[in-house]
Amino acid sequence: MAVQEWYYRFAEIPFEIDPKTLQRKDIPQDYTAFREAIINMLIHQDYADHSRKAEICHFIDLTKFWNPGDAFTQVKDLLEPGEKETRNPILVTAFRRIGFSESAGWGLRDVFKNWRDLGRVPPEIRNDKSKKVFELTLQNEILLSEEQIKIQKKIGVDLPEKESAVFAYACRKKQISIYNIRDILGITLHKCRTVAGEMVTQGLLFKKDHNIYLLGPEIEEYVQSVEMESRKETHDVVHDDLSETAQKILNICKKALSGSELLGILGYKSRTRNFRLAMADLLEKDLIEMTLPETPKSKNQKYRLTQSGLHLVEKLNRTIES
Numbered sequence: 001m002a003v004q005e006w007y008y009r010f011a012e013i014p015f016e017i018d019p020k021t022l023q024r025k026d027i028p029q030d031y032t033a034f035r036e037a038i039i040n041m042l043i044h045q046d047y048a049d050h051s052r053k054a055e056i057c058h059f060i061d062l063t064k065f066w067n068p069g070d071a072f073t074q075v076k077d078l079l080e081p082g083e084k085e086t087r088n089p090i091l092v093t094a095f096r097r098i099g100f101s102e103s104a105g106w107g108l109r110d111v112f113k114n115w116r117d118l119g120r121v122p123p124e125i126r127n128d129k130s131k132k133v134f135e136l137t138l139q140n141e142i143l144l145s146e147e148q149i150k151i152q153k154k155i156g157v158d159l160p161e162k163e164s165a166v167f168a169y170a171c172r173k174k175q176i177s178i179y180n181i182r183d184i185l186g187i188t189l190h191k192c193r194t195v196a197g198e199m200v201t202q203g204l205l206f207k208k209d210h211n212i213y214l215l216g217p218e219i220e221e222y223v224q225s226v227e228m229e230s231r232k233e234t235h236d237v238v239h240d241d242l243s244e245t246a247q248k249i250l251n252i253c254k255k256a257l258s259g260s261e262l263l264g265i266l267g268y269k270s271r272t273r274n275f276r277l278a279m280a281d282l283l284e285k286d287l288i289e290m291t292l293p294e295t296p297k298s299k300n301q302k303y304r305l306t307q308s309g310l311h312l313v314e315k316l317n318r319t320i321e322s
């Protein structure tokens with residue numbers, strides 16, 4: 001498929017040798033999620049809508065799958081077991097017969113499982129029935145990051161790894177639902193309520209209603225103070241692990257520049273793998289930021305140094321001068 005060829009252009013393809021067969025394994029780790037997301041987009045598109053077409057927008061830190069035609073099922077029920085009503089059942093049958101789809105309807109459970117196995121932030125779904133739109137966002141970001149682990153240690157939170165991931169999500173959003181816990185852990189809603197209840201007992205969360213839990217006020221305040229302290233500490237960190245491309249980008253991002261402007265200054269004709277990795281690394285380390293973070297796919301999107309990035313550039317320049 002043409003879409004599959006497109007995906008392989010930016011996918012991180014591992015090089016691994018099977019010790020038994022000595023055959024090379026080069027299937028990207030997130031292949032299942034992308035395959036099912038693409039198939040589901042095609043299966044549930046409203047083809048009667050001739051004014052809009054499905055879109056796949058790939059960015060450094062996320063990919064969005066958008067299509068006209070909302071899901072008939074409510075978002076909270078999409079990941080529950082059982083077949084779902086589909087807009088184009090003939091396409092479902094066709095994909096199943098050629099063995100290209102693992103699910104008989106929405107393959108979202110496979111998408112979420114793949115993302116969960118990779119330890120990434122759970123996919124986000126927007127099902128807008130008023131505008132007849134469905135959107136799935138896959139964020140290429142680790143949920144239980146090293147920074148979050150440090151924050152939890154400073155707070156004194158001692159949780160098993162899976163529960164730590166749940167708390168990490170609550171820290172990001174300042175609240176968490178039973179369905180979010182299901183997305184993160186892949187367990188039944190009954191067990192999710194048990195996990196949430198244990199966190200309430202520990203004073204990490206408090207129950208807002210039957211399905212929503214908020215960070216405890218004292219915990220939220222403490223998390224914010226630790227995050228601020230952590231950001232201050234980054235001003236004094238010398239990132240000696242930055243690639244040569246990343247360092248070049250830092251030096252030219254003193255003013256806001258678009259992706260195409262950055263490529264032109266660097267002398268690249270296209271977004272090479274080195275460029276994509278460098279940008280992702282700088283964004284993850286909070287050394288550069290988007291000027292329009294709420295609309296990452298905007299044609300007016302530009303990138304500029306953060307305070308941490310500016311501080312690092314100044315420090316590196318002082319080192320060179322001395």
